[in-house]
Amino acid sequence: MTMTATDRRSLLRGAAGGLGLLAAQGLVPAWARSGTPGLAPTLPTLHGPDVALRVGRSDFTLGGRTGRAVTVNGTLPAPLIRLREGQNVRLSVTNHLDEDTSIHWHGILLPFQMDGVPGISFPGIKPGQTFVYEFPVIQSGTYWYHSHSGLQEAIGHFGPMIIDPAGADPVAYDREQVLVLSDWSFLHPHEILDKLKKSPGYFNRQKTTLAGLIDGSDRMDLAERRMWGAMRMDPRDILDVNGSTYTYLVNGHGPDENWTGLFQPGERVRLRVINASAMSIFNLRIPGLAMSVVNADGVNVRPVEVDELQISVAETYDLIVRPLEDRAYTIVAEAMDRSGMARATLAPRLGMTAEVPPLRAVPNLTMKDMGMGGEMDHAAMGHGPAAGAAADHGAMDHGAMDHSAHGAAPAPDHGSHQSGGMDHSMRDRSLAPPGMAVGVGVDMIAPMPVDRLGDRPLGLEDAPHRVLVYTDLVSLEPNRDQRPPSRALEIHLTGNMERFMWGFDGRKFSEIVEPIRFERDERVRVTLVNDTMMAHPIHLHGHFFQLVNGAPDGHQPMKHTVNVAPGGKVSFDLTADAPGDWAFHCHMLMHMHAGMFNVVTVRPLDGAAR
Template sequence: MRGDGNEDLGLTASTGLDRRALLRGGALGGGLAMLQGLTPAWARTVSPGSLAEPLNGPEVALSIGHQMFTAGGKTAHAVTVNGSLPGPLIRLREGQTARLSVTNTLDEDTSIHWHGLLLPFQMDGVPGISFPGIRPRETFVYEFLVRQHGTYWYHSHSNMQEAIGLYGPLIIDPLTPDPVEYDREHVLVLSDWSALHPHQILDRLKKSPGYFNHQRTTLAGLIDGSDRMSLEERRRWGAMRMDPRDILDVNGTTYSYLINGHATDQNWTGLFRAGERVRLRIINASAMSIFNFRIPGLPMTVVAADGCDVRPVETDEFQLSVAETYDVVVRPTEDRAFALVAEAIDRSGMAVATLAPRAGMRAEAPPLRPVPNLTMRDMGMGGMGAMDHSGMAGMDHGAMNHSPGAMRDPENAPAEMAVGVGVDMIAPDPVDRLGERPLGLQDVDHRVLVYTDLVALTANRDQRAPSRSLEIHLTGNMERFMWGFDGRKFSELVEPIRFERNERVRVTLVNDTMMSHPIHLHGHFFELVTGGPRGRQPLKHTVNVAPGSKVTFDLTADAPGDWAFHCHLLMHMHAGMFNVVTVRPLEAEG
């Protein structure tokens, strides 16, 4: 049974405010009225339930334009959908034919990609790959059959507009009864915001990759022990000219972290009644930020990942990489406020919202936890004996050559890799880390979700054994901020990744870098090879590949066309970690 209980709480689904009238009053500032003017009803400061004021399909009209937006005390230009940031909640139903008309009022091209949706490739929304883009003052109509249900989102694939506001949630209700029972739901869109334009951010990263990292180890940290590294460990990292705290390229030094467009001090609040089952649909729509999500004092039951139903599994915290979505159900029984905490994985900042029985309550935000340190395991040495996650103790470092030259040795590279200036490291012994707790959560004293906890609720459709295997290396040069696949950054000269239609392929992603990479394949779901129950591998459209690790998935290439395949860290994609997956023959050729 579902019901938002608005009447009992004395709340209405819409405030009735005229958004355009509010915006005519001047530039958006910190005032609540102005904030509410830019925010759609589902994301407003007090939300009875995220079912308020969605754009219901099958006919949806969207307009992309300019606004000014304020967060973290700074106001800057934003690209918005229907005058709001995040964009409006779109609600479709499985089985209907959706028509989404997108009008571009900008002076530059734009686009919308429907992240995670199974649709004809011409409707996927990637300029230069699946369609030309939407030119200024033109309208493009996306039309497709809705073939799935779950929690998804949409965002621009043009000119880094995604980083300055062009994103929003997309919920698809099932045609048959939902396997998840809940009484109320809230949509939580996590994001990062900077007054610095993304092109300026990328320019700084290319000139100095550590530009935004203010959390490096220091002499004072060595002396007082706060860096949690010995002098010998520091010496070894220095000899490799690598930084054990190079975790996020851009972080809380420039970003304000947001939940539903609200910074922590704006206290976005979702309401509940004690004893209700509350479904939280959590979407990481950020440009460059990976979050660890928790609700202190309230267990979460994970019921879906990337929109696909999974066997319920209870946990206390999980990592949400860029572009991933998770659905959880919580059941608060106490008459108090709970903190919804999205903490950046490098601990440089967090977004905190409130889950409360009444408006006006605020949950206490927990303090930031200590900055984690990378280890030799994050350099692809995971199989070289047992590792101490607190450092490099116990290893015979004298027997290993960790110089950058040795890490780039072409003799260590696979035959398909182009070893040149775009590769500064080759992981010597990468291992599957899907069953490991994510970075910084290895030693917390509560339950942490890992990928191997995920089991598909229903059997996988295609249980054929793969007919071939494919290995793809995630490569980069951190000094020059160059990223790519197999040592090549994307250009017209890069060969696409080719699959025969309906071919079953086992793909292994090998991360030869010290950075996490959320890898996303358009138009398909793949099955993570987790070692779990046969035929119940979890379906994903995005997977976080931990530093120095490898991830294997099985793919049925059943969607003909040309599809984007890329790292979903926006700056990594723009710096070259992008390619095209082509599936042939097309319908007309079949």
């Protein structure tokens, strides 16, 4: 461990010293028996039922550079909050910043007034003020918390929350490690957003090149290059912000600092993995070690053994690993666009390392990512008479909408295409469903979006090992509500890449007048259609929903966040059983800030008439 990394966490020294004595006495829980020399424990822990949190600013040093972070109790990430199902908790949050702040308890079921979204569920916390969040703890699992004020989340205002079950845990394990993945830039997030507004591809340093075409390293032929060029699209526009400015962290440690979690050979180690990043989707693997997925978004699932999984922004996965050998293993969290990685180590002893694999080849987007149903023919691209068939939304129909009134889409204007514009089969306004605004905020409408829950994630299509897909997830316990949906709702995820505008149904939040309304306790089949070429992790506050992924009846996986692949669609069944006003948004922080946000309102509040 370098001196700079130790200095930046000087505030932990007191806690580390005290817990070091406890460790010698065997009193420290398994999660604390880990970390880098001088930093034990890596994650300071606060236990309920009474928790005091202070939001302020702290220096943060990485790679010899120091910046300013927004921290909770002086640490990045914020302290681990450990609660128990069945208790009542009081979380007192004092704001030491010179601006408003807040804390949202991500994935936690609670009264909406305690949800922590300024302007939606409470006014926010003014400088110098204290707000007390108080609610009963009615669930267990792996969760996290973060600011919902401005862009504070991007500069350190986030931390893990673990809730132990009231009874026996159905997941057996000997040791636990909490892994908080995040991204860090010395550019202020407002500077990052400003650069994206001016040039959406500003951070993409991995574009295709002439040299790559000649030597084959771009893995594209000349016809494909011409196609992308004609549409003025970038086949490697995968993450808006990436390793060109981000350093990827595990528990606040950069790759060179090698955060280390301990194990004894033969132990079942539970890894609670939280993606607390602002803008980064990770592909996670531990070379030489199989992983059994046992929990997704805090809810237990039937164990499924994999070698790699993708964890989108704001998702959590619990993994069981059982290292049998007396050696180190590298934990690799590779950015989806292969522009960098977070790296940590599992080892029997501190100071051990394992080989760190190199970054893999940059993936290329495909026709599926353009909402073209995976077809690579001229008809699908709008160059033939079949272009009109793109307007047939039968494949999109979940009972939500009847698009027959629109008829077939007219054939595209090839003159416009020859001028280098995007093919009209993707910009044809007749493809828009009723109610969608089709102004400047929409630069494409996916002609043939498909359910991609069973698809391997981008770049892992041909991986020579087992890769988790959403259709692998099956709830361990039966779903509490198994009623069929009484109605259906379709919501389109829309954007304009060139202007970095994002929204739902063609509107950004500042333009939205009406919230999304649900009757209390009604069952709704919600279908999200991604009309953009970017992935969007969509999060609904205050609720879990049942992912329609082909799981056995009554065992649909419960999620609060789901990644909607480019050009894809996702359906879930929602029981609107939490009265109040709830945020509903993309968890890519810059996407949310640029407009992909709305309010879900569940009424009546008290069972009485409106």
